[in-house]
Amino acid sequence: MRFALDDQPVDFVDGDSVAVAVVRSGQHPQHGGALCLTGDCGNCSADVDGVPFTRTCLTPARPGLRVRRHPAVGGPPLQLDAPKNPVQSPVHAGVEVHRRHVDVAVIGAGESGTAEAARLRADGREVLVLDSGNGDDVVGVYPGPLVVVRTPEHMLHVHAHEVVIATGAAEVHPVCEGNMLRGIVLAGAADLLRSKGVDLGTTVTVDIAELARFEGDDGRVSRVVFADGRTEACDTAIVASRTKAPRDLLARMVSDPNVRVVGPAAQRFDLPPAPVDGFVCPCSKITVGDLQMVWDKGFQHLELVKRAALCGTGTCQGGVCMPHLRSFVSDKQGVEAAPFTGRPASRQLTIAEAAADVFLDPFRRSALHDEHLKLGAQMDRFGGWWRPWNYGDAMREYWAVREGVSLGDVSTLGKMIVTGPDVVEALERLYPTTIADIRPGRSRYVLLLNERGHLIDDGMVCRESDDRFVLTFTSGGAAFAEAWVRDWIDTWGLDVRIMDRTISHGAINVTGPLAGALLQRVGVAEPPKFLQHRHAAVAGIDCHIMRLSFTGEASFELHHPVAHSVELWQALMEAGRDMNITPHGLQALFALRLEKGHVIVGMDTELDSTPRRLNMDWAVKMDKPDFIGRTALARTADLPDRRRLFGFTMDGPAPTEGAPIYVGDRIVGHVASTFTSPILGTAVMLGWQKHEPWADTVTIDGRPATVAHTPFYDPEGARARA
Amino acid sequence: MHAPERLDGLRVVATPDALDHAWFEGDVVVFRIAHDEVIAFGAVVAEVPDEHAIVERETAFVGWGLSYPEFDDLVARHVEWPLPTERPALAQGMAAGLPVKLWFEHDRVLLVVSSGFAHEVVERFRLPAFAESVKKQDTRRMRA
Amino acid sequence: MNEFVETLLELTWHEPKSSYDVVIIGGGGHGLATAYYLATQHGITNVAVLEADYIGSGNSGRNTTIIRANYGIPESIRFYQHSLDLYSTLEQETGCWIMHATKGLLWLAHTESAMRNERARAMLNTACGAETVLVDPTEIKALVPQLDLSGGGRYPVLGASYHIPASTARHDRVVWAYAQGAMQRGVHVLQNTPVTGLIRDGDRVVGVRTATGDISAGVVMSAVGGNVSQIAAHAGVRLPVRTHPLQAFVTNGYAQGFGPIISDTELLCYISQTARGQMLIGHEYDRETSYSLQSSFQFLQANAIKMSYLLPFVRDLKILRQWTGRCDVSADFSPIMGFTDVDGFVITTGWGTWGFKAIPAGGEAMAELIATGRTPELIEPFALSRFAADHAMADQGSTGTR
Ligand SMILES: Cc1cc2nc3c(=O)[nH]c(=O)nc-3n(C[C@H](O)[C@H](O)[C@H](O)COP(=O)(O)OP(=O)(O)OC[C@H]3O[C@@H](n4cnc5c(N)ncnc54)[C@H](O)[C@@H]3O)c2cc1C
Numbered sequence A: 001m002r003f004a005l006d007d008q009p010v011d012f013v014d015g016d017s018v019a020v021a022v023v024r025s026g027q028h029p030q031h032g033g034a035l036c037l038t039g040d041c042g043n044c045s046a047d048v049d050g051v052p053f054t055r056t057c058l059t060p061a062r063p064g065l066r067v068r069r070h071p072a073v074g075g076p077p078l079q080l081d082a083p084k085n086p087v088q089s090p091v092h093a094g095v096e097v098h099r100r101h102v103d104v105a106v107i108g109a110g111e112s113g114t115a116e117a118a119r120l121r122a123d124g125r126e127v128l129v130l131d132s133g134n135g136d137d138v139v140g141v142y143p144g145p146l147v148v149v150r151t152p153e154h155m156l157h158v159h160a161h162e163v164v165i166a167t168g169a170a171e172v173h174p175v176c177e178g179n180m181l182r183g184i185v186l187a188g189a190a191d192l193l194r195s196k197g198v199d200l201g202t203t204v205t206v207d208i209a210e211l212a213r214f215e216g217d218d219g220r221v222s223r224v225v226f227a228d229g230r231t232e233a234c235d236t237a238i239v240a241s242r243t244k245a246p247r248d249l250l251a252r253m254v255s256d257p258n259v260r261v262v263g264p265a266a267q268r269f270d271l272p273p274a275p276v277d278g279f280v281c282p283c284s285k286i287t288v289g290d291l292q293m294v295w296d297k298g299f300q301h302l303e304l305v306k307r308a309a310l311c312g313t314g315t316c317q318g319g320v321c322m323p324h325l326r327s328f329v330s331d332k333q334g335v336e337a338a339p340f341t342g343r344p345a346s347r348q349l350t351i352a353e354a355a356a357d358v359f360l361d362p363f364r365r366s367a368l369h370d371e372h373l374k375l376g377a378q379m380d381r382f383g384g385w386w387r388p389w390n391y392g393d394a395m396r397e398y399w400a401v402r403e404g405v406s407l408g409d410v411s412t413l414g415k416m417i418v419t420g421p422d423v424v425e426a427l428e429r430l431y432p433t434t435i436a437d438i439r440p441g442r443s444r445y446v447l448l449l450n451e452r453g454h455l456i457d458d459g460m461v462c463r464e465s466d467d468r469f470v471l472t473f474t475s476g477g478a479a480f481a482e483a484w485v486r487d488w489i490d491t492w493g494l495d496v497r498i499m500d501r502t503i504s505h506g507a508i509n510v511t512g513p514l515a516g517a518l519l520q521r522v523g524v525a526e527p528p529k530f531l532q533h534r535h536a537a538v539a540g541i542d543c544h545i546m547r548l549s550f551t552g553e554a555s556f557e558l559h560h561p562v563a564h565s566v567e568l569w570q571a572l573m574e575a576g577r578d579m580n581i582t583p584h585g586l587q588a589l590f591a592l593r594l595e596k597g598h599v600i601v602g603m604d605t606e607l608d609s610t611p612r613r614l615n616m617d618w619a620v621k622m623d624k625p626d627f628i629g630r631t632a633l634a635r636t637a638d639l640p641d642r643r644r645l646f647g648f649t650m651d652g653p654a655p656t657e658g659a660p661i662y663v664g665d666r667i668v669g670h671v672a673s674t675f676t677s678p679i680l681g682t683a684v685m686l687g688w689q690k691h692e693p694w695a696d697t698v699t700i701d702g703r704p705a706t707v708a709h710t711p712f713y714d715p716e717g718a719r720a721r722a
Numbered sequence B: 001m002h003a004p005e006r007l008d009g010l011r012v013v014a015t016p017d018a019l020d021h022a023w024f025e026g027d028v029v030v031f032r033i034a035h036d037e038v039i040a041f042g043a044v045v046a047e048v049p050d051e052h053a054i055v056e057r058e059t060a061f062v063g064w065g066l067s068y069p070e071f072d073d074l075v076a077r078h079v080e081w082p083l084p085t086e087r088p089a090l091a092q093g094m095a096a097g098l099p100v101k102l103w104f105e106h107d108r109v110l111l112v113v114s115s116g117f118a119h120e121v122v123e124r125f126r127l128p129a130f131a132e133s134v135k136k137q138d139t140r141r142m143r144a
Numbered sequence C: 001m002n003e004f005v006e007t008l009l010e011l012t013w014h015e016p017k018s019s020y021d022v023v024i025i026g027g028g029g030h031g032l033a034t035a036y037y038l039a040t041q042h043g044i045t046n047v048a049v050l051e052a053d054y055i056g057s058g059n060s061g062r063n064t065t066i067i068r069a070n071y072g073i074p075e076s077i078r079f080y081q082h083s084l085d086l087y088s089t090l091e092q093e094t095g096c097w098i099m100h101a102t103k104g105l106l107w108l109a110h111t112e113s114a115m116r117n118e119r120a121r122a123m124l125n126t127a128c129g130a131e132t133v134l135v136d137p138t139e140i141k142a143l144v145p146q147l148d149l150s151g152g153g154r155y156p157v158l159g160a161s162y163h164i165p166a167s168t169a170r171h172d173r174v175v176w177a178y179a180q181g182a183m184q185r186g187v188h189v190l191q192n193t194p195v196t197g198l199i200r201d202g203d204r205v206v207g208v209r210t211a212t213g214d215i216s217a218g219v220v221m222s223a224v225g226g227n228v229s230q231i232a233a234h235a236g237v238r239l240p241v242r243t244h245p246l247q248a249f250v251t252n253g254y255a256q257g258f259g260p261i262i263s264d265t266e267l268l269c270y271i272s273q274t275a276r277g278q279m280l281i282g283h284e285y286d287r288e289t290s291y292s293l294q295s296s297f298q299f300l301q302a303n304a305i306k307m308s309y310l311l312p313f314v315r316d317l318k319i320l321r322q323w324t325g326r327c328d329v330s331a332d333f334s335p336i337m338g339f340t341d342v343d344g345f346v347i348t349t350g351w352g353t354w355g356f357k358a359i360p361a362g363g364e365a366m367a368e369l370i371a372t373g374r375t376p377e378l379i380e381p382f383a384l385s386r387f388a389a390d391h392a393m394a395d396q397g398s399t400g401t402r
């Protein structure tokens, strides 16, 4: 059986790792450096099947593998255009996640781990033992605790009540002149290689305490020079030291009361002698000379040495260098230097492995999604929903609203039923508007403010009976608003029942001068008057009809059980066929509402928009005893206001949204929304202006623009009431 | 494996105590989704001993009935949290990034999501798509 | 030999004294830059910078090093553009190699509303002197051939704003460059010296307490990053600041091959390749407030999938290390610089997830404020008093990745 190393065949036998097979062939998986074969150092890492930095000692050899050494200098190339699994969607890219819930996870099947597992089992606990020797490579221990494991087949997430880290101690690598030669192995690696029948040739075994340097020919070790001056010739140098180092990267990664460290991983070991020569960090090719240089330049702190000399920032995360770096610094500063913080990932994982079985926020579709597509809609995502942006021609949709009848899918609006003995009290506190005087069957436009008096959402309050209301919120703000309402009512301890209807009800806005006539055709003999609402069957479907107006024309929102959306939509489209009924998308809606000067929260407003800054003081009743934001509004009422939203008009085409507003050569604000209004024959805008002081004429896009009262269109609102 | 079904029923918000004593006519599966809220699939009539209870028709959910092997294969591995062992049982939470409700019966599991996410369920769990074979159910009046 | 080992900088340490004209708490970029400019521009060198751990141990040594000026309000654009300009001459000025590289920054938009924001951003930036243009998918593809314009079929790229002068620099080196410059001129930088309290004389702050003794000071400045609420509390100053964790991760180092910085306005993540060849990936801050520095796997998962959608080639890259910083996020997402109600106590905070780019301009302005007792015009909009006056510098849309 063979695989390829730099395009040359390498034979292997069953049970070989890639690294073992490479050593068996007389080669080295990298360009040199002592091998541990336990995954601790990274001196064996190579590109395996297009994945650089794969530890070959942990990679089982398989026929046909393509292994490549990294370049001797510089990093391996970025494989920029060749994803291994070129699929359209990264979802289901091939790596699966398996999940386990266990009582205790013990990391390490060495002496301490085995003993601990036995003790726990004797106590009747359920124990899962994870060890890289069995293919379970622990990537990290995270708060939770969550143990993330890479196995040859899949990723494994282990949720445990308790995690025991028993990763033992690792052998210490030699740091001396010649330590990057090929043919140097640690004692454990030598044992493993022998057990696999690898011929190591003549060996010399040395303890780092007695080691002076390695010498070699052609990059391969041929002599070991001892501290006492002795020289011994060898084919393979075996480093067997009494000094060990705790294998504590995982232990240094997490502090969680449910994570314990046992055995050698938790112990203090004597540090090896301070290094004087050689490569201390093979991953980043850092020498003891580099450490000395930065130390001499004043980087006299373990972390500063690490960062200035880049020692310990490579693939093995300190696996090789940590004891030597600590010894170097301790020797200089005269006190023992603590190890640097451990961070995930311990054993590396690919981005694909981290991304395995991960899904981002879903996109919502209204029940009418397919209807929109059938009508040729260009869909856009807005506030977490797919919504029609236009149906091919936004201006046609605009005119349908202004002159005929149109449908808009407003299913995405936030909707909520509230009732209960304290409901009026609760709403009075939630909204700055008076609620108590809304009569059943009537509705009112409301602002939602936060404690700072800043606008966070807006909507309608529809009173159904003395103690039952239906509330609406904006599409983008619905989820936040639901939590907001529930939290406050909970906090106040008021007796109110709350049922969110956002996903349960679809809503279709029937709008335009012919909207009322259309409703009459589908069974609503007498459509409600402006700001009234009631329940009625529309085309045989139970609807809650709310009459309001965002577009500026007569508008009826039909709220209905979402399963009937398609039926209702089709019935309305059918009934309006000879009226040239045309649905409208967001693009037309944004233009229509702008002519009316209606603000869209988040689009025209800013983080700190008070009603005053939006010219919406009329929607705030400061004489109410309390509502959210009242204290802040009262406090800031007398402060000079420095920024305000104004309406502007100008000749010619509308400038780009976001255009700066100038007075002279000073920028005093920017335009929030713009539209070239065909019906008004002028560009209409909402824009922010700073008080320097308020200017009536400004310059936008190099042209004069004037402050204008909103609504720009139908200021008396006659059309909405018609 | 079966195509998903639209689930019709009643959603009720009432005091926790009232919900403990609520009665629904017929063959009904009741999901207690919060201390003060239930969805009773299959219900058209409810009696809830709370004069302020909100009782509304609920048509926003779809469900996939899965055998345990199907569930284990397609859904369970996307669930990061422990699953209940008692039967029947309701579990709610995120799976594959979607808010799901799981109803564990003796011989099958019902995976329930709001219909706005049905297309995502199909993609993420590789479950069969929603066919428009919705059985019509008339809106009858209910007693609160 | 690794070409990125620091060879030029030299740090000189001093024995502490018991009194200084100015004591700066926090040896991060802002503290050290302030000390540097006090010394270089105002000749004030009787200054100590007190650092709890080692210099750069806070966010200044943990950030993703993006330097840009494409903010959303004129005051901010001007401030950050000035900082960007100072960065571009910092190597010359200090003689240090901070690995400054101009890369350009693309803010990707996937929806019409995001396009609208980017269009607006480009207009306002250009008007205020920060070079930003709107680019279409074809132009984006030319800049980043690796980008999947279909966004994995889920996040199609409709366009982007391209902020041309955006750059990066090695974070540690920026900290050390300022430290070296300050130290050479006699500023004392004291490591392992956490400040445990402030010394008050009536209404004035007149010094600091440390484990090794009190130090008196003419002026005390707090530049402690995410710990600011604790230090300010010693002075009796309440701040509209919350501390949130911010995480990031890098892959191993690969050969150079990825040009600009890519940031996604919807997915709220960003990526660039460091001078050492690592792909560096960051994200918006964690939503919950916390002082914890532990990293989460959820963070890795979310960013890994997001990047896979945009840049399919990243899938086979190996993740080297992830980490977390503690960010001082202000209520309006703009910095807070200047005087407090307490005499002798000035602050620089609210740097959140965006303060690395501000180190030169922030340090320079605070030095001038301390030296002259007056607030420089450039930072007047960022005074703490703006909150009580209800004049927030609201710019959430420009934080982090947006
Ligand atoms: C992951 C991450 C990515 C980021 N990416 C970017 C980016 O791309 N671009 C950008 O512009 N910004 C970025 N930032 C933000 C930026 O790093 C910070 O805003 C900036 O470094 C703040 O500098 P500072 O000097 O105010 O604080 P810090 O660097 O945090 O320094 C504060 C110092 O004060 C010390 N200290 C604390 N308490 C005490 C005490 N009691 N006594 C003495 N000393 C004390 C700390 O030890 C620390 O060294 C990022 C931040 C993080 C965490």
Ligand code: FES
Residues within 6 Å of the ligand: A019, A034, A035, A036, A037, A038, A039, A040, A041, A042, A043, A044, A045, A055, A056, A057, A058
């Ligand atoms: S030889 Fe593979 S990690 Fe050390």
